[in-house]
Amino acid sequence: MPAAPDLNGKLALVTGASRGIGREVALQMAVAGAHVIAVARTVGGLEELDDKIAAAGGQATLVPLDLKDFAAIDRLGGVIAERWGKLDALVANAGMLGTITPVTQLKAKTFEEVMAVNVTANWRLIRSVDPLLRQAEAGRAIIVSSGVAHNPKAYFGAYAASKAALDMIARVWAAENRKSALRVNLVNPGPTRTHMRAQAMPGEDPGTLPTPADVAAKIVPLAGADITRTGGIFDIPQDRWLDVAEPQ
Ligand code: NDP
DSSP states (O other): OOOOOOOTTOEEEEESTTSHHHHHHHHHHHHTTOEEEEEESOHHHHHHHHHHHHHTTOEEEEEEOOTTOHHHHHHHHHHHHHHTSOOSEEEEOOOOOOOOBOGGGOOHHHHHHHHIIIIIHHHHHHHHHHHHHHHSTTOEEEEEOOGGGTSOOTTBHHHHHHHHHHHHHHHHHHHHTTTSSOEEEEEEOOSOSSHHHHHHOTTSOGGGSOOHHHHHHHHGGGGSTTOOOOSEEEETTTTEEOOOOOOO
């Protein structure tokens, strides 16, 4: 995996930028020179990120947004188009876990919310910014998935199903763009010391896990112009691309 790419003059949209992996990806992309559009609901978290980016000499635009507000996602592409005319990188990182419980015990409200945030919001975001990414010289989309998208794990039903659906949407989108300059790849961060991981594994010692900054350092290079692969899944714990069907 190459070092952080030069992102000077690039525009990057990062969702889930208020904490965890997304905040560190946003910070590292800004440090690499990108102007970062940072999306999340928690204004305090976004403002803290903005302070850190400014202290590092970078620039950000904060977009406090609930990704369940689908109409707002639809508008976002138009707003970016008016102000910047293109988008160089999308990091679709925001996600939610829902409840860890047997499939038969899942509440409909939880199932629907997990699908809304992890699947529908990302599909709408892809739809909203696709023309902007294709306007860029070397548009890059990084979609943050999970190992459970491919490995059935008891009690993770809604989350695992949502990540499996997200994976396939991203890989089909990659196939549809394989002849363009846009490269679309998925990434599995692996166990990372965040709020979500603590919610999933409350008995675990977080000190044993990689930090969001460690993991972000492996995600950011996927935004580099040197990335030729598309429709791939980069597995951070194994530090390699998984063997998956090429986009067709
Ligand atoms: P966190 O819970 O720490 O952060 C999740 C981020 O998503 C927050 O910034 C949160 O912002 C945002 N988010 C959640 N719901 C919404 C919403 N409705 N609207 C807008 N933003 C929202 O999680 P991680 O950093 O751990 O996870 C990041 C990604 O990595 C996720 O896609 C997750 O599935 C994936 N992943 C994580 C692993 C881990 O071990 N941590 C392992 C495998 C995959 P806010 O609440 O401010 O809106």
